[in-house]
Amino acid sequence: MTNITLVCAAGMSTSMLMTKMKASAEKEGIQARIAAMSESKFATCTEPTDILLLGPQVSYLYESMKGTYEPKGIKVAVINMVDYGMMNGEKVLEDALALLN
Amino acid sequence: MKEKVSVWFAKLNPLFNKLGRNYYLQAISASMMATLGPIFLGSFAVLLLVFPIEAVPQFLAASGFASILSAVYTFTIGSMALYVVFLMAKNLVTKFIPSDDGIMAGVIALMSFLFVTPLGTAADEVSAIPVTWLGAQGVFSAMIVGLLVGRIYILFKQKNITIRMPDSVPPMVSKVFESLIPTIAIGILFILVNRMFAATPFGNMHQCIYSVIQEPLKGIGGSIGAVIFLSLLQQILWFFGIHGTNVIMPLVQVLWMSMDAENLAKIAAGQKPENVVGYAFFMIITWSGLALGLALLMLVSKSRQYKQLGKIAIVPALFGITEPIIFGTPLVLNFGLAFPFIFNNTIALLIAYILTKIGILPVFMGTTPIFGLPLGFHAAVQGSISIIIAQLVIQLILSPLLWYPWFKRVEKKAILLESESEKIKRSL
Numbered sequence: 001m002t003n004i005t006l007v008c009a010a011g012m013s014t015s016m017l018m019t020k021m022k023a024s025a026e027k028e029g030i031q032a033r034i035a036a037m038s039e040s041k042f043a044t045c046t047e048p049t050d051i052l053l054l055g056p057q058v059s060y061l062y063e064s065m066k067g068t069y070e071p072k073g074i075k076v077a078v079i080n081m082v083d084y085g086m087m088n089g090e091k092v093l094e095d096a097l098a099l100l101n
Numbered sequence: 102m103k104e105k106v107s108v109w110f111a112k113l114n115p116l117f118n119k120l121g122r123n124y125y126l127q128a129i130s131a132s133m134m135a136t137l138g139p140i141f142l143g144s145f146a147v148l149l150l151v152f153p154i155e156a157v158p159q160f161l162a163a164s165g166f167a168s169i170l171s172a173v174y175t176f177t178i179g180s181m182a183l184y185v186v187f188l189m190a191k192n193l194v195t196k197f198i199p200s201d202d203g204i205m206a207g208v209i210a211l212m213s214f215l216f217v218t219p220l221g222t223a224a225d226e227v228s229a230i231p232v233t234w235l236g237a238q239g240v241f242s243a244m245i246v247g248l249l250v251g252r253i254y255i256l257f258k259q260k261n262i263t264i265r266m267p268d269s270v271p272p273m274v275s276k277v278f279e280s281l282i283p284t285i286a287i288g289i290l291f292i293l294v295n296r297m298f299a300a301t302p303f304g305n306m307h308q309c310i311y312s313v314i315q316e317p318l319k320g321i322g323g324s325i326g327a328v329i330f331l332s333l334l335q336q337i338l339w340f341f342g343i344h345g346t347n348v349i350m351p352l353v354q355v356l357w358m359s360m361d362a363e364n365l366a367k368i369a370a371g372q373k374p375e376n377v378v379g380y381a382f383f384m385i386i387t388w389s390g391l392a393l394g395l396a397l398l399m400l401v402s403k404s405r406q407y408k409q410l411g412k413i414a415i416v417p418a419l420f421g422i423t424e425p426i427i428f429g430t431p432l433v434l435n436f437g438l439a440f441p442f443i444f445n446n447t448i449a450l451l452i453a454y455i456l457t458k459i460g461i462l463p464v465f466m467g468t469t470p471i472f473g474l475p476l477g478f479h480a481a482v483q484g485s486i487s488i489i490i491a492q493l494v495i496q497l498i499l500s501p502l503l504w505y506p507w508f509k510r511v512e513k514k515a516i517l518l519e520s521e522s523e524k525i526k527r528s529l
Contacts, residue, residue, distance in 0.1 A: 009344040012473070013424035016417060040127055044199045056428050057344040060117040081342065085429020087413055 002032045003048050004096055006079075008055030011038040017055075017079075020089025030093070049074050051096050056081040075099040107434055110341045117343055124196040125248060126351035132188035132247070133354045137469050139184060140362070141482070143177030144468035146170040147369045148484040174369045178362050179232050182239035186214040189247025190254065197255045205280040210250035212284070213291035214243055217298065217306040234307040237362035241315040242307045244355055250287055257283040315359070322356045325454050328378045329447050332387060336443040339390065342433040354380060361467030374464045377457050384470045385480045385492055386453045391445040392423040393476065394500025395430070395438075398508050404515040420475050437511045438504075445503045449495050462487055 004021070006014040014036040025032045037045060039058055052074050054062060059078045066076045077099055083091045120126065150170050152158055161167040190210030191203035218239075221231040234242065257263065263282055266275035294306060303309035321327060331349050338345030357380035364374035396418040399411030407430075414425040427433060432442045456462040468482040480492035 008424075009347045010472075012422050013417070016422070016425075039121075040131070040196075044195075055424070056342050056433070057339075057424065058121070060114040060343055061121065063114065064118050064122065081428045081431050081433060085414075085425045085427065085431060086410060087425055087429075 002030075002050050002097065002100065004032055004034045004051045004053065004093075005042065005045070005047075005049040006034070006036040006053045006055065007039045007042050008036075008058055009039060011036050011041065013084075014055050017084065017087055017089060017092060020087050021093045022089075024090040024093050028090075030097070032093070032097075051075045051077070051099055053092070053096055054078045056084050107341070117338075117348060120348055121344075123351075124193060128189060128192035128196055128248065128251070129244065130347075130351040130354060131192045132185060132244075133358055135188050135192075136181060136184050136358075137471065139177040140181065140358075140469050141471070143174045143179070144365060144466065144482065144484075146173040146177070147365055148466070148468070150174075151368055151371075151484075153484075171369065174365075175232060178236065178365045179369070180235045181237060181359075181362050182214070182235050182243035183211065185240055186243035186247040186250075187211045189244055190251035193248055193251030194254055194258075197251075198258055201258065203251075205276075205284075206251050206254040207247075209254060209280070209284050209287050210247045213250050213287055214239075214246045216288065216291040217242075217246065217295045219305045219307075234305075236366055237359045238311050238315070239307050240355060240359040240362065241318075242310040245310060246291075246306075253287055253290075254283050257286070315356075318356055319360060322353050323360050323376060323378060325378055325450070327353075328383060328450060328454075332383070332446045332450055333443065336390065336446055339427065340433065340439060340442055342428075357383065358469065361465070361469065364464065364467035368466060374466065376467070377454060377464055379465060379467055381465045381467050381470055381483060382453070383450070384472075385465070385483065385488065386449050386495065387446040388476070388479055388492060388496065389418055389421045389423050390427075390442075391449060391496070391500040391503065392426045392432075393418045393496045394445075394502075395432075395441075395504045395508060396423075396426050397497070397501050398504055399426075402508075402512055404512050405519055406515055407512060420473055421479060422473075435511075438507050441504050441507050445500065448503060449499065452499070453491060453495070456491070462491055 006018055006021075008014040018034050018036040021032075021034050024030075025034065035047065039054075039061060042052075049069075050073075052065065052069055054065065054077070056079060062076065062078050069076055077096070079092055080095065082088075083095070147170075149161060150158060150167060158167070161170065187207040187210055191207035194201050194203035194206040215230075218230060218234050221229050233239075263280075264278045266278055270278075298304070298306040298309055301309065303312065331353060335345035335349045338348055357378070360376040360379040361381050364376050364379065367374045396411055396414045399407040400415055402408045402411060410425070410429045414423070414429060417423070417425055430438065432438055435442075453462060457464060463483075463485050465488065466483045466485070468484070470479055470482055476496055477489055477493055480489045483489075
């Protein structure tokens with residue numbers, strides 16, 4: 001089971017992408033738990049996360065999030081802008097899982 | 102050019118990181134958003150009291166409901182500062198110390214705020230708190246007291262200045278004792294602060310903060326010039342792919358929302374609201390960053406790429422969510438569409454401002470609009486048909502027109518590219 005957390009400013013648009021990613025995971029039979037939330041909520045979130053994906057609109061948080069969470073064994077990445085805009089759940093999921101290899 | 106600009110801009114990332122993750126700004130923003138419930142309920146009461154159809158206010162007055170509704174107003178919008186002071190302290194503490202729920206700090210902040218609020222005497226010799234400082238006029242004071250109390254409470258916690266109970270004492274009980282020292286210390290501090298301000302010509306802390314900070318700030322940040330400046334800043338940030346709204350809002354939200362509350366107070370008192378701009382004005386006029394128009398143009402585009410994006414983007418855009426259009430087009434660092442992306446909001450704000458000034462649009466009531474409501478419904482909370490129509494016209498007519506000439510140019514290029522790649526595919 002892979003835990004993927006998506007964060008953006010309010011958690012609104014990432015939740016749309018989350019739905020697409022869940023559908024794609026189900027279709028491909030990938031065991032993944034995908035959640036979306038606001039960036040500030042993530043700090044107090046106790047659910048496990050393996051991969052942390054940032055929406056492109058909060059890409060400026062990348063360096064500091066990486067500094068905080070990579071030592072804890074969490075992979076941090078910014079979602080590709082166009083994939084994000086096109087709500088390409090399949091591609092984002094694929095890219096995210098590739099981070100683990 | 103694109104690379105150069107984005108490399109240069111990336112250097113500013115630490116600044117936005119700092120702004121976006123600043124605990125004080127985050128606490129301010131979260132607190133103002135959390136007042137939405139009571140403010141909304143209060144606005145609804147005001148709306149009914151001044152309902153455009155005469156029969157409604159007449160019925161309310163005759164049936165006695167009017168006094169109930171004005172009480173609802175008094176204890177929601179009219180007491181906004183009480184909610185703000187509690188929330189500011191609570192949210193600041195939970196940001197600094199995630200394990201603390203911040204409730205005690207909120208309670209201490211509320212107490213401190215009341216300590217510096219002057220008591221008055223009603224005509225029948227009953228002691229009373231004048232509501233003057235509990236509403237919009239006290240919001241800045243509430244913010245300052247809330248953040249200050251929160252910060253001092255955090256100091257006490259971090260320095261471990263507290264009464265420690267033996268482990269056998271139940272946690273609920275020891276929690277009460279833990280907060281005793283900060284409560285007493287902060288309480289005494291604000292009693293002294295109150296004495297100090299009583300000796301000044303202002304008479305009390307709220308009056309001082311109102312005259313020295315809130316009023317002058319209103320003159321600067323509450324002008325159409327400042328609104329346009331912030332709108333441009335917001336859109337330029339979006340152009341670089343940064344959530345501009347989230348960066349600028351914490352800076353002006355308290356001011357703009359207190360200006361909205363002033364409008365509501367005026368209306369509740371049967372007077373005319375005066376603040377043309379404010380949070381409601383900004384959010385309703387620049388709804389969706391005017392990106393809905395672009396989504397509409399894409400829906401009918403002959404370019405396959407844009408048509409597909411239009412289909413994906415249109416539904417979220419109708420709810421004011423425009424990330425698909427911003428990142429899918431992309432509008433970020435796209436110089437071909439930079440002009441409308443950056444300036445459309447300003448054009449809409451100016452038009453709405455002028456229409457309000459010459460009396461075609463009414464001054465906004467000031468109800469906090471709720472993000473996520475669909476087009477039209479989003480504007481409905483101002484209780485005015487003309488404001489709803491204004492939002493519809495801006496989004497469905499003005500916005501597509503403003504995007505049209507720029508979009509046609511990038512669309513032409515996209516169609517050309519598409520037909521060329523089609524040709525190559527066929528020849529293979």
